[in-house]
Amino acid sequence: MQIDENKCIKCQTCFPYCPVDAIQIGRAGVFIDQNLCVECAACLKSGACAEQAIYQPTLKWPRILRAQFSDPLVTHPITGISGRGTAEMKTNDVTKRFIEGELGFAIEVGRPGISTSFADVEQIAQALASHVEFEPLNPVTRLLDPETGKFRDEIILNERVLSAIIECKTTVSQGLSVLHRLKTVASTLETVFSLCVISRCQGFDIPFKGVMEAAGFHPRMNGKTNVGLGRPLQ
Amino acid sequence: MTHTNHRRGSHDSLTHDYVVLAMVDPAVPAQHTYCGSLSERVHRLYQILAKHEPVALNGKDTLRKRYLQYWEPEQDSGVHQSATIPEVTSCTKMESVTHAVYTNKEAVQTVLSALREADLGISIVVSGRFDDVFEICQKSGLMPHTVNMSLGTWGKTERLPPRSVLELCTMCGHAVISRRLVEKMIAQIKQGTINSRKAAVELGKQCTCNIFNTVRGRALLQKTARA
Secondary structure: OEEOOOOOOOOOOOHHHOOOOOEEEEOOEEEEOOOOOOOOOHHHHHOOOOOOOEEOOOOOOOOHHHHHHHOOOOEOOOOOOEOOOOOHHHHHHHHOOOOOOEEEEEEEEOOOOOOEEHHHHHHHHHHHOOOOEEOOOOHHHHHEEOOOOEEOOHHHOOOEEOOEEEEEEEEHHHHHHHHHHHHHHHOOOOOEEEEEEEEEOEOOEOHHHHHHHHOOOOOOOEEEEEOOOOOOOO | OOOOOOOOOOHHHHOOOEEEEEEOOOOOHHHHHOOOOHHHHHHHHHHHHHOOOOOEEEEEOOOEEEEEOOOOHHHOEOOEOEOOHHHHHOOOEOOOEEEEEEOOHHHHHHHHHHHHHHOOOOEEEEEEEHHHHHHHHHHHOOOOOEEEEEEEEEEOHHHOOOHHHHHHHOOOOOOOOOHHHHHHHHHHHHHOOOOHHHHHHHHHOOOOOOOOOHHHHHHHHHHHHHO
């Protein structure tokens, strides 16, 4: 995002609409810190600027990644849906993406509201590579070498996004090992991640929940439940 | 895409926060053709979701239609344009997902029972407290298929805003409601320059997926402003 200094009246009304505090004021006036800006366009969409001084220039590679991962209204060219990940468990009743005996993980790096560089995303992916199966349709996976967890193009490492989701799965027997790996890598990051664990239900039971709790990993009281109404049911 | 997960809050506060998400998977053609025209099924879906007093509901016609409780047209700005419930229920298209937000489990139970009876073939995910959602499933004659559990936030958590702010920010899963906007709304409520309804809408309208619960948001803003 950019600010047209000829239009900006320095009212600072737009400042609180930026989720990453990229809009700042200096001696020369109001500007958007291009390193911090994740191109989510929240400032522009808010309509906060009565002077229409905020605009989005055409974005080129690799900066275009910022908008693709940060702006929920941008349909991601990889998934064909808006948002930062796949349909994951939302349509598992018709896709069988996760079958019994498997666990899904969604590691949303930068969420909530801290943002992340792809360098931090890569650290996590490297810690998991060879221990999980990365989701092939996920936008982060498409940028990775799944064998090593390294990004194919180093030029993206310094790009910042509001969040990026690593989606992967493993077997139930490997689930705790993945959680321990994530716990180790978490201490090395400059950002945060929000962690999801996806599991098939057995009736009204979630068997892996008890396994996690016994190992000291406690899920929150609230989460998402696919209630099995999708058809044709798998 | 886990945007309806990771909503922060106390046991009591989350008792008033349920998101019903509907999705037809782009990669499953059989779901698009199940039992006839998808547009008719989507239209029926909106009617069912709308019938039980959602505090948020979105649909698509030629444009995205967004209903949020308390949102009056005078607060429209930028791309954020309010719609009425009848405007949403007249829609026959669906973006990749659609959502409705409710403040009580009785409403969700009624919605799920109606969706079960309608047999639309559209995948439905309910976000909320698992104990409540499982009870709702049982009473609606449904069996939970798959869950997505939140293990919270890991890493440099000292960078996160205080809990009272996070409870509001995390009602937008794409994190486009900034902590500074929340803090500004709280400050303005304290000063008496905005009322809590308008403050809740100002936050909620930034969430273009339309899953911000304005009723819960208003209560949280009032509580924090009083503290």
